[in-house]
Amino acid sequence: MRNNLKGIFSVLIAFITMLIFFSGCEREQLEEASSEINFPKLEGRTTTVKELLRQPALRDKILSLSSNSQNKSTNSSAIQIDTSFVKIIETNQYDSYTFQVVQDSIEKQFVLRNYILTVVNDSTYVQHLVDYTVLSGHAYDMDHISLTQVFGDDLLPSFIKCSSTITIPYTSCYMVHCNRPGQHTDPEDLDCSAEIRAYEMCVTRWLFLEAGDSACSGGDSDGVIDDSGTRNSSGGSLSDDLVIPVEPNDGREVRPLVTVSDTTQAFFNTLNNPTEIALYNFIQNFHQNELRREINDYLRSGLNSQEAQDFVKWLIDFAIIKEDPTPCGWNSNHDCLVSINRMAQGLRRFHGAQGAEVAAYFESVLSDINTSPSEYTVNDIQEIYNVALNITKQYNSRMIHSIVVGFVDGVTPIIEIALFEVGGIIAVRLLQRIPLSWVLRGDRLNNLVRKVGLMGEVGAQNSIRIVKTNAPIANSRGIFNTLTKNKIGNFVTGSNGSISANMGNGNFIIYRPVTASTSNFPATISLDFRAGGIWTQVRNVKFITP
Amino acid sequence: MDSSQKCKIYNTVIIKKDLFKEDKIGLFAPDGVEFIYNVLENLGYYKDFSKNFTTEEARSHGLQSIEILCDLELIEIFSWGIHIPKISKRDFSKRELIEYLREVWFVGASTQDFYSMPMIKYKDWYLKALEEKGLTHTTHWKTFVKEEIGDLEQWIEEVRP
Numbered sequence: 001m002r003n004n005l006k007g008i009f010s011v012l013i014a015f016i017t018m019l020i021f022f023s024g025c026e027r028e029q030l031e032e033a034s035s036e037i038n039f040p041k042l043e044g045r046t047t048t049v050k051e052l053l054r055q056p057a058l059r060d061k062i063l064s065l066s067s068n069s070q071n072k073s074t075n076s077s078a079i080q081i082d083t084s085f086v087k088i089i090e091t092n093q094y095d096s097y098t099f100q101v102v103q104d105s106i107e108k109q110f111v112l113r114n115y116i117l118t119v120v121n122d123s124t125y126v127q128h129l130v131d132y133t134v135l136s137g138h139a140y141d142m143d144h145i146s147l148t149q150v151f152g153d154d155l156l157p158s159f160i161k162c163s164s165t166i167t168i169p170y171t172s173c174y175m176v177h178c179n180r181p182g183q184h185t186d187p188e189d190l191d192c193s194a195e196i197r198a199y200e201m202c203v204t205r206w207l208f209l210e211a212g213d214s215a216c217s218g219g220d221s222d223g224v225i226d227d228s229g230t231r232n233s234s235g236g237s238l239s240d241d242l243v244i245p246v247e248p249n250d251g252r253e254v255r256p257l258v259t260v261s262d263t264t265q266a267f268f269n270t271l272n273n274p275t276e277i278a279l280y281n282f283i284q285n286f287h288q289n290e291l292r293r294e295i296n297d298y299l300r301s302g303l304n305s306q307e308a309q310d311f312v313k314w315l316i317d318f319a320i321i322k323e324d325p326t327p328c329g330w331n332s333n334h335d336c337l338v339s340i341n342r343m344a345q346g347l348r349r350f351h352g353a354q355g356a357e358v359a360a361y362f363e364s365v366l367s368d369i370n371t372s373p374s375e376y377t378v379n380d381i382q383e384i385y386n387v388a389l390n391i392t393k394q395y396n397s398r399m400i401h402s403i404v405v406g407f408v409d410g411v412t413p414i415i416e417i418a419l420f421e422v423g424g425i426i427a428v429r430l431l432q433r434i435p436l437s438w439v440l441r442g443d444r445l446n447n448l449v450r451k452v453g454l455m456g457e458v459g460a461q462n463s464i465r466i467v468k469t470n471a472p473i474a475n476s477r478g479i480f481n482t483l484t485k486n487k488i489g490n491f492v493t494g495s496n497g498s499i500s501a502n503m504g505n506g507n508f509i510i511y512r513p514v515t516a517s518t519s520n521f522p523a524t525i526s527l528d529f530r531a532g533g534i535w536t537q538v539r540n541v542k543f544i545t546p
Numbered sequence: 547m548d549s550s551q552k553c554k555i556y557n558t559v560i561i562k563k564d565l566f567k568e569d570k571i572g573l574f575a576p577d578g579v580e581f582i583y584n585v586l587e588n589l590g591y592y593k594d595f596s597k598n599f600t601t602e603e604a605r606s607h608g609l610q611s612i613e614i615l616c617d618l619e620l621i622e623i624f625s626w627g628i629h630i631p632k633i634s635k636r637d638f639s640k641r642e643l644i645e646y647l648r649e650v651w652f653v654g655a656s657t658q659d660f661y662s663m664p665m666i667k668y669k670d671w672y673l674k675a676l677e678e679k680g681l682t683h684t685t686h687w688k689t690f691v692k693e694e695i696g697d698l699e700q701w702i703e704e705v706r707p
Contacts, residue, residue: 457684458684458686459577459683459684460575460576460681460683460685460686460687460690461572461575461577461578461686461687463587464577466684494627494628494661494662495625495626495627495628495630495662496624496625496627496662496665498661500658500661508657508658510661514624514625514665521683528657528658530592530657536592536593536595537587537592537593538583538587538592538657540577542683544683
């Protein structure tokens, strides 16, 4: 086996030398050449950690890395692995186990990190950390993988220990089998349904060549660095070269595409053109199987008109926006204002009068941002973007499920999102922009008032809410004006500066720019909706600077 | 004539001890007396629908409570409302104030009517003492009194300038 690997290595070194010599070589040439190499035959499967723990040789390593005692704060190079989903690549020379590394949510937006434990001849352990840059649509940048060999339990990276690595890409396929009908090899995989049995899985892999560790050993290439970080030249030793295919483990299994009707697939195929190729690539990805099912149901429902097809294109376009993990930022690649504008266009085009109203609302908010950009932080923009995303998602979801144009009521979720999921200053700004039809008297207004009465934090007593905002008077007055758009009669101004609005059925909203409690509540909105059955007491929402 | 004699015609008479009970302690919160309806809310009106806050009894209970707060020298007038009497907002006699309130607070007054009536505030020394004790805008009042002050009536006497 060792000779075989040396042979492979020789071929590859020659190939890489050629690559360096012909530095202008195109990528296609590289892949074509690499496909000629006789790689070890691969078999792949997924498993649970329970199975691995039955192997004494793996048990200690897995337990130590999955333990909570592995704390980043105590050891900067330590990692913690997620053992819920393990990918195994098996060859006649080695087995490799790929785990997800536990990452915080922010880091995961940008990079997927895996830990690969490769066991050679059942005795030698080689460890790698692999970073995949996250692209949109659950895709990873397979052309720029960062692969680092690590050593020992402290997982020191290779550049400290000295090791040279070379990587070149290639694609290979293997069969994922089911050991009985409706089940994969892992009987605990509940997602394995009868319709998905054995299938061929083709993935882009990276060939990892380790040219011994000559950089550390001064040319001594007989031994290898084993798991404990010491040189191992005894039985079971690794050859000078190692070929490790890597495959991203993001906790999801690669599955075949859900089959759609000929008509639907024909429609998808029409997207395979230079202007819509992004839509095509997105929908032809197994990660979008749920969306494929939904679109298939939608188009099969008799609505396969040009309008329906345009709506489906919008759905795919929106899904691309939705799954873009790049956070908003003035200088980032993700211009969220453009994305919000795209959502507005889709809402106006496909969601009837209410969609047009929401679109106008989005555009009004965008106009504010463009007029006074300095008043909005990147976080504000991100929150507004998230609100727009959630609202649009709900509209699309209703559309697809109802398979009719028009909605019963789109107001409630919009308000709930604006006030609960966002909160604070942005909720105030979004509230001030909502159109009249959302604050009509009756249930709609009561619903909105109920949410406004829960803004901010509870005050000294349950009937008091404290909202902190940089412009308490302007913002509270803005909300008051919004809530009272449909008042009965005129405002009634009191001698203490209070302004009262009769909202009908015994309900009142009062704004006052003074407080008698302490001197630093610049403004209060009192919601007297006892008649509406919302609260037994008058709700006071007090505005104050942070 | 003290308040207990004056109000004997009603089922209940508000005495100082009542106001310091847990169910009415909200009256002493910084916002507890801002409008007349706040006083009534903290006396249990509004929450309890069987207690009609527009009755003469409710008004009597409210005025008795304000009298007690006057006796404790805790309150002053923040604004008079529609009708402005020739009374100092700070240096008034209890009799003057109660007579004036009885005049503007008519039986049957609604919450909306209270907005055009006097606004009351706690004196600065009281608010400042509470702040120094750790009270913020978002501190739960009842918990604060229970855990940080204990006997509020006694504490008021201790911090009174």
